[in-house]
Amino acid sequence: MKPYYWESHHGNFGDDLNLWLWDFLLPGFRDVHPDVLLVGVGTVLNKVLLPEEGRKLVIGSGFGYGSLPDMSDGKLWDIRAVRGPLTAKKVGVDEALGIVDPAVMVAEMPEFRHLPKAHKKSFVPHWESAIAGLWPEVCATVGINYIDPRGDAKEVIAEIARSETIIAESMHGAILADAFRVPWVAVSTSRNINSFKWNDWANTLGVSYRPRHVPVSSRAEAILKGTRFWGVGFENPQPETAPQQDASPAPDGELMVREREPRKAGLRGAAKQMLAVPSALALWQAGRAEPQLSADTALASRKARFREVLDGVRRDYF
Known part of the structure; x- marks a missing residue:
């Protein structure tokens, strides 16, 4: 599995953190399912950005630009979470999957x-x-x-x-x-x-x-x-x-x-x-x-729900 992220020629920390965040959240993810693209942090649910071919695992990405890709084929698109309820509604999945931006989990890293x-x-x-x-x-x-x-x-x-x-x-x-x-x-x-x-x-x-x-x-x-x-x-x-x-x-x-x-x-x-x-x-x-x-309780609740998503990914992919 490899992470997808939008790479700015100038650099943009909100996208670049995909290079190491998922190694903390899902240790060993790079060693399993080489045919799967992990679509994580960023406003990248865009048909211009994502490749048409191959399987995608969506964990917290958002919509915001252009047009959505065709995400109707469940064999190619495994949508576990998106950034928020507006993206969930746009994609056509349960709004409960609009959990939070995965970047909030950076605060859990010991460093x-x-x-x-x-x-x-x-x-x-x-x-x-x-x-x-x-x-x-x-x-x-x-x-x-x-x-x-x-x-x-x-x-x-x-x-x-x-x-x-x-x-x-x-x-x-x-x-x-x-x-x-x-x-x-x-x-x-x-x-x-x-x-x-x-x-x-x-x-x-x-x-x-x-x-x-x-x-x-x-x-x-x-x-x-x-x-x-x-x-x-x-x-x-x-x-x-x-x-x-x-x-x-x-x-x-x-x-x-x-x-x-x-x-x-x-x-x-x-x-x-x-x-x-x-x-x-x-x-x-x-x-x-x-x-x-x-509120502390709101953030804690969303992070708990996101951890449940990660647990499900580990169970199904590792």
């Missing part, structure tokens, strides 16, 4: 337990915001720790666990925060953020998705997201039907411009930071908002 707190507040942007925005500079301006979602998954998760409050544009930033009992505040910089998948997870734990708006931090970010920056609108090139692989601008967060004189580059950087002041103010305000956290 993440009892990590000391190091950050008062941390911001985890969506990966698209990270590749095009000025968020490290914005966070530094308002005294908030910046967590890059493109970093090594275990390091990103440890930084979340070490925080006292998480400001999350990344859905898995909120999911992991909640799993580690770290209060969180949801924010959004554009309409590109997928509310379906957020609500799918939120419904499993009795929390709500009401993101606070934070303006984009750069012109390049506005171009990428098809939104407004300082009153200038940028048209979204196409509706999002699946996770986008590579839509980033130049590495400096703007369209490619070669800087030959250091002084001009410094002035340009200062100008960018000035233009990002509305983003900094909104992020600072988000950090002062009342955070939320699911």
Whole structure:
């Protein structure tokens, strides 16, 4: 058996954790049923992403983009759990199978337990915001720790666990925060953020998705997201039907411009930071908002149900 995950060219910890989470949850799964694809964490129930051929074992995946694959053949699709009730309804299975995002089980791993707190507040942007925005500079301006979602998954998760409050544009930033009992505040910089998948997870734990708006931090970010920056609108090139692989601008967060004189580059950087002041103010305000956290009993109940699913998989596949 091998795990499937959507691989961003830039890196995205919420998808990358599939590389090691299942070895903890189902030790030895790679040694059995080599013809089966384990479809786990991620919004990957999409006919464009998953191969048509072969057997699939679905444990906690979600819908959110494009169209579903044909999942009607029970010989090819073994659906043990999906991320939440919205995905269950979309797929056409019992809503009771919409248990929780499997990423909550990361908090059970010994290496993440009892990590000391190091950050008062941390911001985890969506990966698209990270590749095009000025968020490290914005966070530094308002005294908030910046967590890059493109970093090594275990390091990103440890930084979340070490925080006292998480400001999350990344859905898995909120999911992991909640799993580690770290209060969180949801924010959004554009309409590109997928509310379906957020609500799918939120419904499993009795929390709500009401993101606070934070303006984009750069012109390049506005171009990428098809939104407004300082009153200038940028048209979204196409509706999002699946996770986008590579839509980033130049590495400096703007369209490619070669800087030959250091002084001009410094002035340009200062100008960018000035233009990002509305983003900094909104992020600072988000950090002062009342955070939320699911009830201990709700999280424990969902994790118990997910363990039952894992027990069933072990019984039937090992």
